[in-house]
Amino acid sequence: MSQIMDLAMGTAPVERAGSAFSLMETGGAVVGALGMAVLGSIGTAIHRHEMPGSAPAAAHETLGGALAVADRMPGLATTAREAFTSGMQGAAIAGAVLLAGTAGLAAVTLRGAAAGAG
Numbered sequence: 001m002s003q004i005m006d007l008a009m010g011t012a013p014v015e016r017a018g019s020a021f022s023l024m025e026t027g028g029a030v031v032g033a034l035g036m037a038v039l040g041s042i043g044t045a046i047h048r049h050e051m052p053g054s055a056p057a058a059a060h061e062t063l064g065g066a067l068a069v070a071d072r073m074p075g076l077a078t079t080a081r082e083a084f085t086s087g088m089q090g091a092a093i094a095g096a097v098l099l100a101g102t103a104g105l106a107a108v109t110l111r112g113a114a115a116g117a118g
Contacts, residue, residue: 007110035095042094043087050083 005024012020048060055073058065059080066080 004106035098039091039095043091045087046090047083047087050079050086052079055079 005021008024009017009020047063051060051066055066055076056069058069059073059076060066063080063084066083067077070077070080
């Protein structure tokens, strides 16, 4: 991230350096929050999809909810843990794909910027 910040700060006029830095910081915070929301939603969707339809509503919401009602349904705790793990794996794969795509985009974009500067 520091190389991107160096590039952005290096191209900003001196009198606008504070604004450029603020924009970079705010953008980083927004992207981080958005990323957590998207990946969390993916994980939750997979968890809900893999829970049996006969499970109580609380079991479909969170792993904690499923474990809280697991004493009423044999095997629910194991199923809930497996569904949660699948959700985490799905979110991790989605994050890796997004990261690889972003890295590829950055490489192409920065290569073009470096060629134009050279």
